[in-house]
Amino acid sequence: MPAIVTSPMDMALQEARLAADLGEVPVGAVLTDGATGDVLARAHNRVETQHDPTAHAELLVLQEAARRLGQKRLVNTDLYVTLEPCAMCAAAISLARVRRVYFGAYDPKGGGVDHGARIFQQPTCHHRPEVFGGIEESRSAALLKSFFLQRRGGRSGEGAASALE
Numbered sequence: 001m002p003a004i005v006t007s008p009m010d011m012a013l014q015e016a017r018l019a020a021d022l023g024e025v026p027v028g029a030v031l032t033d034g035a036t037g038d039v040l041a042r043a044h045n046r047v048e049t050q051h052d053p054t055a056h057a058e059l060l061v062l063q064e065a066a067r068r069l070g071q072k073r074l075v076n077t078d079l080y081v082t083l084e085p086c087a088m089c090a091a092a093i094s095l096a097r098v099r100r101v102y103f104g105a106y107d108p109k110g111g112g113v114d115h116g117a118r119i120f121q122q123p124t125c126h127h128r129p130e131v132f133g134g135i136e137e138s139r140s141a142a143l144l145k146s147f148f149l150q151r152r153g154g155r156s157g158e159g160a161a162s163a164l165e
């Protein structure tokens with residue numbers, strides 16, 4: 001094990017970079033044990049690789065951690081993700097009873113936490129995690145921007161964080 005301590009958001013950014021290398025929208029996520037800080041799962045988007053529109057980084061870490069722990073609820077866990085979760089992932093985060101969500105870049109077009117459906121603010125949402133947005137925002141956004149810039153042949157970085165489609 002390396003002696004250098006890597007923050008969970010750094011790990012999520014590493015995952016996002018892996019995703020970009022595979023041609024996936026660069027979003028990474030890490031789920032930690034809220035008490036010990038141990039990493040329970042880490043993942044990046046695998047929508048293209050798995051041909052699965054739901055294979056977002058957040059869903060993948062929730063699924064892996066729940067499987068590993070053998071429980072459906074992930075109480076006292078904290079999720080770190082490089083982009084504001086979409087509505088689907090936000091709903092899953094609530095169902096899993098995640099304690100805190102730290103996300104990087106805001107996603108005005110595809111986000112479901114501070115934008116769009118605002119899942120955690122709905123009366124039908126029965127568990128609201130604490131949410132901290134804009135963590136390592138510039139690094140997270142820069143990854144997305146350069147990815148979309150490359151994909152569009154350098155035409156424009158506009159709408160970089162627009163989504164995971």
Ligand SMILES: [Zn+2]
Nearest residue numbers: 056085086089
């Ligand atoms: Zn999502």
